Amino acid sequence: MECVFGMVGNGFSLVVADSSAVHSILVHKSNEDKIMILDSHKLMGASGEAGDRAQFTEYVQKNVALYQFRNGIPLTTAATANFTRGELATALRKNPYMVNIILAGYDKGTGPSLYYIDYIATLHKVDKAAFGYGSYFSLAMMDRHYRKDMTVEEAVDLADKCIMEIRSRLVVAPPNFVIKIVDKEGAREYAWRESVKDAPVSNI
Template sequence: MECVFGLVGNDFVIVVADTSAVNSILVHKTNEDKIMKLDSHKLIAASGESGDRVQFTEYIQKNVALYHFRNGIPLTTAAAANFTRGELATALRKNPYMVNILLAGFDRETGPSLYYIDYIATLHKVDKGAFGYGSFFCLSMMDRHYHSGMSVEEAVELVDRCIMEIRSRLVVAPPNFVIKIVDRDGAREYAWRESVKDTPTAQSEGLAV
């Protein structure tokens, strides 16, 4: 029951992801960060099969860093999105990655941008996007309440509405979400929305006999 979504505001992009690591009917952890920092001004949020998600996003991150190291200039957000799309398209004919991606970034020349890339290598530049079962609810909320040029406060309020809708409507809703933002000051974590806190067991505290 994964959910990843994001939207473009006034000179920033905000990206949100659930933090549940799930396999079949088992929840392994509730603090998995599914939004990776590609470089100082780019974020990549992914949903999909856990192994593919981690391996592919790390692969993209290292190649973006390698390009910067070799050429002395970073990739633009559009170039990073097209590179990611190309790698998914190549893998599609060999051993596909079951991973869906929202790639967010801020460029000095063009400003904020958000790219939708799914597992069959579809690429679109969007103002708002979502993946996972939660997308059925947060996309409808964003269709109703999103407008261009939103402030950070307005965007966070809309994000909270989406999270509340997912929690109240989805049969098996993820309890925790992480919110990250990228703007002219860089990519950073903005906040967590926690409904369940991990409590350490006696054994983890070293109290078990």
């Protein structure tokens, strides 16, 4: 019952993801961070099979770092999105990754941007996007309340409305969410929305 969604506001992009690591009917942990910071000004929120998600996002992160190391300049958000889409398309014909991605970034001169990339290598630049079962509710809320000129506080308030809608309407709703933001100051964690804490590990 994964959910990842994001939106572009006035000078920033925001990505929200649930933090449940699940397999079948079991919840292994409820503090899994599914939004990777690729570099100083890029975020990648991912949903899908846990192994594919971890492997593919790390693969993209290391290749983005390698490009900057070799060339002395970072990839733009658009170039990173196209690289990611190309790798998914190549893998699709061999050993496909079951992973859906929302890529957010901020570039000088271009400003904030958000890209929707799904597991069959579809790429779109969008203002708002969502994946997972929670997307039915978060997209409905964003369709109703989203504006392109939203401030950070307004976008976070809308993200909270989406989270509350998911928790109240989805039959098996993830309890915890992480919110991250990227703007001219860089990519960073903004807040956690937790309703369940992982139990402390016993020493027995």
